[in-house]
Amino acid sequence: MDCRKCAEDMTAFMDGEISPSHTALMQSHIDACPACAEEYASLRKAADLVQNHHRYVDLTPGSWNLLHARIGPESRPSIFDFFLIRRWSPVMAMALAGLALIFGLWSYHRYQESERALRSYMAEYIRVREARTQAYHLTSTREGRARFEYLDLRDEENPFVVVHGTTEDNPFRK
Amino acid sequence: MDWVRKAKKGDIGSFQRLYEAFARRVLNFIFRMVNSAEEAEDLTQETFVTVYQKLGTLKENDRFEPWLFRIARNYIYQRYRARPPNMVSVEELDEDGQPVTQIPDVRKNPDESYQERELEDVVERTINALPEKYREVFVLSAIQRLSYQQIAEIVGRSLPSVKTDIHRARLAVRRQVKDYLKV
Numbered sequence: 001m002d003c004r005k006c007a008e009d010m011t012a013f014m015d016g017e018i019s020p021s022h023t024a025l026m027q028s029h030i031d032a033c034p035a036c037a038e039e040y041a042s043l044r045k046a047a048d049l050v051q052n053h054h055r056y057v058d059l060t061p062g063s064w065n066l067l068h069a070r071i072g073p074e075s076r077p078s079i080f081d082f083f084l085i086r087r088w089s090p091v092m093a094m095a096l097a098g099l100a101l102i103f104g105l106w107s108y109h110r111y112q113e114s115e116r117a118l119r120s121y122m123a124e125y126i127r128v129r130e131a132r133t134q135a136y137h138l139t140s141t142r143e144g145r146a147r148f149e150y151l152d153l154r155d156e157e158n159p160f161v162v163v164h165g166t167t168e169d170n171p172f173r174k
Numbered sequence: 175m176d177w178v179r180k181a182k183k184g185d186i187g188s189f190q191r192l193y194e195a196f197a198r199r200v201l202n203f204i205f206r207m208v209n210s211a212e213e214a215e216d217l218t219q220e221t222f223v224t225v226y227q228k229l230g231t232l233k234e235n236d237r238f239e240p241w242l243f244r245i246a247r248n249y250i251y252q253r254y255r256a257r258p259p260n261m262v263s264v265e266e267l268d269e270d271g272q273p274v275t276q277i278p279d280v281r282k283n284p285d286e287s288y289q290e291r292e293l294e295d296v297v298e299r300t301i302n303a304l305p306e307k308y309r310e311v312f313v314l315s316a317i318q319r320l321s322y323q324q325i326a327e328i329v330g331r332s333l334p335s336v337k338t339d340i341h342r343a344r345l346a347v348r349r350q351v352k353d354y355l356k357v
């Protein structure tokens with residue numbers, strides 16, 4: 001242990017912040033070296049002066065009551081809130097997201113279904129119309145029937161109409 | 175740290191025990207940093223409101239003390255940012271080269287001796303004259319008697335850097351008070 005190292009660690013030695021083995025080395029150096037002993041003594045005195053003569057302020061009386069009033073029961077989350085917010089909210093969020101997803105898929109499925117139904121209904125409608133027109137042309141030109149007669153021709157009797165469904169099958173009539 | 179454990183569960187009585195055990199120390203740490211008893215009291219309140227609200231986030235109960243001081247320190251620096259601290263500048267030195275500071279009227283006892291008051295003034299002026307970085311580690315170590323490890327946690331710096339700064343602050347303080355050291 002040299003004086004430079006001893007001076008460097010003197011504060012930590014004084015504060016008890018060095019290892020026991022290093023403390024023993026420091027102590028034996030200070031005991032043997034008058035310069036370091038003097039240095040240590042003056043550091044110690046300065047530390048004592050601060051420790052014994054620093055001004056301490058006191059809390060004003062009733063400071064706890066003031067604080068207590070500020071930290072009412074509503075200022076901190078209750079145990080219930082704690083569980084709800086900290087622990088259950090991810091679970092609840094996931095459950096809600098799951099429900100939203102299921103509802104979304106269901107809605108989409110229903111939309112797709114109605115789209116399909118509309119398309120097939122429209123296709124059927126167009127086919128029936130075309131069949132009627134065709135029947136009208138054939139009957140009116142070949143047999144000289146009245147122009148509007150085709151309107152009376154029932155689909156079941158029309159050879160060009162393939163009946164797939166009735167008007168009651170129209171999903172948009174409901 | 176049974177009080178910490180109970181206070182965490184919302185036991186207000188245990189929180190009060192914590193307040194009684196630590197509030198005065200927190201107050202004096204803040205006071206030494208902001209140099210105003212009134213402001214220190216105000217920030218101590220803020221600190222404990224935060225402690226009450228955030229206690230549930232403290233993981234290790236036996237680290238309560240450095241955690242508490244770190245919250246107090248955050249308030250000190252928040253206040254510093256909002257308004258320059260009551261710090262001593264180089265221009266404010268008296269004819270002897272001593273910093274001129276406002277000494278708050280917080281005497282322990284009106285009939286304490288003149289010599290005691292003088293020593294208190296010297297210590298106060300000396301601490302206030304330390305640059306902020308040294309002052310905080312000095313106050314936490316020399317006055318609050320916290321360990322270097324705890325101080326490193328509070329100020330968020332490495333242990334060797336804290337150790338060096340405490341040593342430098344001690345040497346600076348000794349230089350300032352040398353005339354008052356009894357032979």
Ligand SMILES: [Zn+2]
Pocket residue numbers: 002003004006029033035036037
């Ligand atoms: Zn030596």
